[in-house]
Amino acid sequence: MNDLWHQIFNFSDYGALLGLVKNSLVAGAILGLVGGLVGTFVVMRDLPFAVHGISELSFAGASGALLLGTNVVAGSLVGSLLAACAIGALGIRARDRNSIIGVLMPFGLGLGVLFLALYKGRAANKFGLLTGQIVAVDTVQLSWLAGTAAVILILLVILWRPLTFASVDPEVASARGVPVRALAPLFTIVLGLAVAISIQIVGALLVLTLLCTPAAAAMRVTASPVKAPLLSTLFATVSVVGGTMLALGSSIPISPYVTTISFTIYLVCRGIGAVRTRTTWGRRKALPYAGQSEARTEAPAARLAGKG
Amino acid sequence: MISLRDAALSYGERVLWRDLTLEVGRGEFLAVLGPNGSGKTSLLRALLGQVPLSAGTLTIDGRPPRRGSAIVGYIPQQKSLAPNTPLRSRDLVRLGIDGHRWGIGRGGPAIRRRVEELLADVGAAPYADVPVGMLSGGEQQRVRVAQALATDPRILLCDEPLLSLDLNHQRAITELLDRRRRTRDTTVVFVTHEINPILAMVDRVLYLAGGRFSVGTVSEVMTSQTLSELYGTTVDVIRTGGRIVVAGAADASGSSHHSGSAKEAGT
Numbered sequence A: 001m002n003d004l005w006h007q008i009f010n011f012s013d014y015g016a017l018l019g020l021v022k023n024s025l026v027a028g029a030i031l032g033l034v035g036g037l038v039g040t041f042v043v044m045r046d047l048p049f050a051v052h053g054i055s056e057l058s059f060a061g062a063s064g065a066l067l068l069g070t071n072v073v074a075g076s077l078v079g080s081l082l083a084a085c086a087i088g089a090l091g092i093r094a095r096d097r098n099s100i101i102g103v104l105m106p107f108g109l110g111l112g113v114l115f116l117a118l119y120k121g122r123a124a125n126k127f128g129l130l131t132g133q134i135v136a137v138d139t140v141q142l143s144w145l146a147g148t149a150a151v152i153l154i155l156l157v158i159l160w161r162p163l164t165f166a167s168v169d170p171e172v173a174s175a176r177g178v179p180v181r182a183l184a185p186l187f188t189i190v191l192g193l194a195v196a197i198s199i200q201i202v203g204a205l206l207v208l209t210l211l212c213t214p215a216a217a218a219m220r221v222t223a224s225p226v227k228a229p230l231l232s233t234l235f236a237t238v239s240v241v242g243g244t245m246l247a248l249g250s251s252i253p254i255s256p257y258v259t260t261i262s263f264t265i266y267l268v269c270r271g272i273g274a275v276r277t278r279t280t281w282g283r284r285k286a287l288p289y290a291g292q293s294e295a296r297t298e299a300p301a302a303r304l305a306g307k308g
Numbered sequence B: 001m002i003s004l005r006d007a008a009l010s011y012g013e014r015v016l017w018r019d020l021t022l023e024v025g026r027g028e029f030l031a032v033l034g035p036n037g038s039g040k041t042s043l044l045r046a047l048l049g050q051v052p053l054s055a056g057t058l059t060i061d062g063r064p065p066r067r068g069s070a071i072v073g074y075i076p077q078q079k080s081l082a083p084n085t086p087l088r089s090r091d092l093v094r095l096g097i098d099g100h101r102w103g104i105g106r107g108g109p110a111i112r113r114r115v116e117e118l119l120a121d122v123g124a125a126p127y128a129d130v131p132v133g134m135l136s137g138g139e140q141q142r143v144r145v146a147q148a149l150a151t152d153p154r155i156l157l158c159d160e161p162l163l164s165l166d167l168n169h170q171r172a173i174t175e176l177l178d179r180r181r182r183t184r185d186t187t188v189v190f191v192t193h194e195i196n197p198i199l200a201m202v203d204r205v206l207y208l209a210g211g212r213f214s215v216g217t218v219s220e221v222m223t224s225q226t227l228s229e230l231y232g233t234t235v236d237v238i239r240t241g242g243r244i245v246v247a248g249a250a251d252a253s254g255s256s257h258h259s260g261s262a263k264e265a266g267t
């Protein structure tokens, strides 16, 4: 029992270990920021399946790079972008999109497995691409991560408002002149970039823990378009950085720590959301038809504004 | 405000309507009726500049229609918003003001005041901070009206805005639109299955059916003779107790049977 505990949590020589994984912590913080923001749109646009599909091709790219001895981040970027382009070009409609992803996903995974089988290097590298790793982030990789993250953030800042509009209310957005159709493949590319850097830390199988869970949790507790992405970012960062720090010194991959934190946050948010729905938001619905009278209704509105 | 000359719209071989010549004046309330698939929504899409006419000309306020024009407000055919949509009523209205602009956009007090005003005008202030996904159909539709009025448009295009609303909410929404038209001289193009809720305010009716159309006042268009000609089969229009009931092959208004309309749409 005690042995098992020490396998999972081991904090001896913690200070020295922390120094070793400084790069990973920085990478984790970057991923938290990117994952939290991109995840907001993943949930709004109902794209978790696309995330999963892209990540398998990204994995194929990364393992191909590992086999060839080239830059792994660059490899996963290539895989991601190919997947994003395929989905963007072939899957305009939601139904087409899902079946195309369903076709691409096993192909990518199979290709990745082939590359890894041929690879003769360290086994930890292989496993890491699927289930996450913390020590393998060297300075070159970190600069690739940071550079890609910067591109993602710049694109997001530019696209933010029209992308929100197009995601939640496409008909009116289109009538107001938002290029709704062009934004879909554009966002898929942003998503591809985000997936490519996420798999470096959490692994291809667990990317959704960064690109979906935190945003879904945030949207349970707030409907404010400002607070939702902020909370989502906070949740994602806490999950990755916290997971990395807990995983230090243990012999277990980082991903179970990250996914557990992320999932716990989601459960808590779901609970809070359920209570909110039944009390504040729900109580309003119990009121009789409000008509045009304004006076008595200011109170619940103000109460929500404080928390919303 | 809206001028159509010999206009036609077709998707490939399929002609929805042709030879449509119509002037809609300032402050006019035009109802667009017709069975499913007769091209009502497509007409609005043409007015929005989203689909080009296949023949003829169309001008809005003297100019060709342009996507994103601020003088046109739009209420889409109802589709309720996802329950977890991270937007409150006020945010949806705000998107109507500046949602098409690039960047993040921090809002600012002027925009916030404008949103409050718009919400108050349609009586949606009580649920300004409620997530849109949690609004009832009628509440969502009020917020939609506020959103459509965000740019202070001179033309309002409404696509079946009364669908699945109960009578109270139907009345509330039509009164909102009618008041806007009377106080601000806004032209209203109102696509509907059901003419009775708007009988009191309709100036003219455009009835689309089977590739043909008929335009005129309610008493001109909603007659057994006109509709029978349009549909090419016997249609009875009965006026009873201030209501209009259409009975026959195509029930596109009055006590409408949707199966009948759907069958008609296939022809």
Ligand SMILES: Nc1ncnc2c1ncn2[C@@H]1O[C@H](COP(=O)(O)OP(=O)(O)O)[C@@H](O)[C@H]1O
Pocket (backbone or CB within 6 Å): B011, B016, B034, B035, B036, B037, B038, B039, B040, B041, B042, B043
């Ligand atoms: N983009 C499109 N391409 C091809 N056909 C279309 C398109 N949009 C609509 N249609 C067809 O045009 C017909 C009219 O559609 P619509 O204008 O939505 O009718 P309504 O709103 O009167 O029910 C329908 O049969 C529909 O299938």
Ligand SMILES: [Mg+2]
Pocket (backbone or CB within 6 Å): B040, B041, B042, B077, B159
């Ligand atoms: Mg329609």
